Amino acid sequence: MNEEVILETRGVSMEFSGVRVLHSVDVKFTRGKIYGIVGENGAGKSTLMKIVSGFLQPVEGEIFVYGKKTTLNPLKAKELGIILIPQELNLVDTLRVYENIFLGNEMKSRFLFLDKKKMIEESKRLVKRFGLNISPLQFVYRLSPAQKQLIEIVKAVSKSARLLIMDEPTSALSEREVKNLFNLIRRMKEEGITVIFISHRLKEVKEIADEIIVLRDGRKVYEGRASGLTEKEIAQLMIGRHLSEMYPEKSIPKGEIVLKVENFFSADGSVKNVSFDLRKGEILGFYGLVGSGRTELMETLVGIRRKSAGRVTLHGAEVNITSPDEAKKLGIVYLPEDRKTAGIVPILEVYKNITLMNLEKYSRFLLKKDLEIEAFRRYKEKFSIVSRGPYQLVKTLSGGNQQKVVISKLVDTGARIFIFDEPTRGVDVNAKHQIYHIIRNLIDEFDATFIVVSSELPEIIGISNRVVVMRNGEVAGIVEGEGLNEKNLIYLATGVSEEG
Numbered sequence: 001m002n003e004e005v006i007l008e009t010r011g012v013s014m015e016f017s018g019v020r021v022l023h024s025v026d027v028k029f030t031r032g033k034i035y036g037i038v039g040e041n042g043a044g045k046s047t048l049m050k051i052v053s054g055f056l057q058p059v060e061g062e063i064f065v066y067g068k069k070t071t072l073n074p075l076k077a078k079e080l081g082i083i084l085i086p087q088e089l090n091l092v093d094t095l096r097v098y099e100n101i102f103l104g105n106e107m108k109s110r111f112l113f114l115d116k117k118k119m120i121e122e123s124k125r126l127v128k129r130f131g132l133n134i135s136p137l138q139f140v141y142r143l144s145p146a147q148k149q150l151i152e153i154v155k156a157v158s159k160s161a162r163l164l165i166m167d168e169p170t171s172a173l174s175e176r177e178v179k180n181l182f183n184l185i186r187r188m189k190e191e192g193i194t195v196i197f198i199s200h201r202l203k204e205v206k207e208i209a210d211e212i213i214v215l216r217d218g219r220k221v222y223e224g225r226a227s228g229l230t231e232k233e234i235a236q237l238m239i240g241r242h243l244s245e246m247y248p249e250k251s252i253p254k255g256e257i258v259l260k261v262e263n264f265f266s267a268d269g270s271v272k273n274v275s276f277d278l279r280k281g282e283i284l285g286f287y288g289l290v291g292s293g294r295t296e297l298m299e300t301l302v303g304i305r306r307k308s309a310g311r312v313t314l315h316g317a318e319v320n321i322t323s324p325d326e327a328k329k330l331g332i333v334y335l336p337e338d339r340k341t342a343g344i345v346p347i348l349e350v351y352k353n354i355t356l357m358n359l360e361k362y363s364r365f366l367l368k369k370d371l372e373i374e375a376f377r378r379y380k381e382k383f384s385i386v387s388r389g390p391y392q393l394v395k396t397l398s399g400g401n402q403q404k405v406v407i408s409k410l411v412d413t414g415a416r417i418f419i420f421d422e423p424t425r426g427v428d429v430n431a432k433h434q435i436y437h438i439i440r441n442l443i444d445e446f447d448a449t450f451i452v453v454s455s456e457l458p459e460i461i462g463i464s465n466r467v468v469v470m471r472n473g474e475v476a477g478i479v480e481g482e483g484l485n486e487k488n489l490i491y492l493a494t495g496v497s498e499e500g
């Protein structure tokens, strides 16, 4: 079959201040295909995309557009139909939605007046096509980050693209919005548009892409059909090591039982007759299907939900925890599953998010702001939080860094028993790796003990000393050692074995 190549790079290399960030990259994009580009943070994805859209000039290599060697600049790229939606949003807050959509692309009427009416009409049509409920007359500063992202996409689509590049377009979007976006991408594909989709969410890439290109440390390490690789294989290519190296060596628990839970029930019936014990210095995993009661159990343990029966013994003494505050005072803290609603206060600064649970520690008559800033610096260093400074708003951090902020906040309480619910959900592979090491370091440094709830089999197997499997609110089994494998976990979680 004769495939029309839209754009091709040959031997493209890039440097910033003498540091090479792309090494002789050859990629080829053909008409009407969807390409997924994946790689860890810093792999060079955005840089490569800026080069193919003319925003950066490579230090070496050539670019061919429709088979013709071309030196690109942003204007020329745009004329050729190469449109980049950059990772950093570029809307002008003080302009209205329709003005942003047509910025630099204004429609002129006869006598060269801007045709405002036509632009508003056209914006309406485009916004609707994407199923959005945003007025073209709305000012951009009033939009949510997700809406801004979607308007960026609308803006790009309005420019008759032939090669449309989306750099991490879904990071601010909800599941529903991602679905809408994917429908739009598929429609564009049918119209013969080539789409490059960058995301660190491998599931999304697998779902939407025809072809996958993996970058690692500035090198192309894989290209091929998306259907030819599992998510796990893609992740392995991205990090260039086996996933077993993803996880730190397992700790050796001290044996001493720090927490014992017996015949524990929640008042709402979601948790039934649960018993387990937790040994100092271990990671006790909790696995189960959605709705198996894992989160409900943790919420009941820390007093978010009411318990109706059962005995909880902490360091040998029976306790009755009826609120997260009491749990905290007893040295047990909970990292919730949904960081956005329960873990962070997005509109507060990073340092405030860290000290939030411990204000008494930072106040003596007056809030000691210096102490708070000092705490920020300590945790930034300790957990490698990437933040411009204490005053950056938490909502503008990456998922992985937001999670590190929540972990800092919990560690700052002085607690030594940590309950982490899906701690690596929505963070990139690199940040996952770091979070596993943070957990391990807390165990080594403070004799901390962890309960980790996870739906990811490789993760729960990779980090846990033992795993409690839940099904329908009850403990279906507890596995360790040789028994800690995928087959057993799936069997216990579903009640169905492979053999039937």
Ligand SMILES: Nc1ncnc2c1ncn2[C@@H]1O[C@H](COP(=O)(O)OP(=O)(O)O)[C@@H](O)[C@H]1O
Pocket: 016, 017, 021, 039, 040, 041, 042, 043, 044, 045, 046, 047, 048
């Ligand atoms: N403008 C720049 N100046 C200096 N270094 C940069 C610049 N842009 C990117 N880099 C560096 O280039 C490498 C690749 O970055 P990037 O292309 O943004 O990666 P990705 O998009 O895959 O996360 C990183 O090490 C990054 O720090």
Ligand SMILES: [Mg+2]
Pocket: 045, 046, 047, 087, 167
């Ligand atoms: Mg990037």
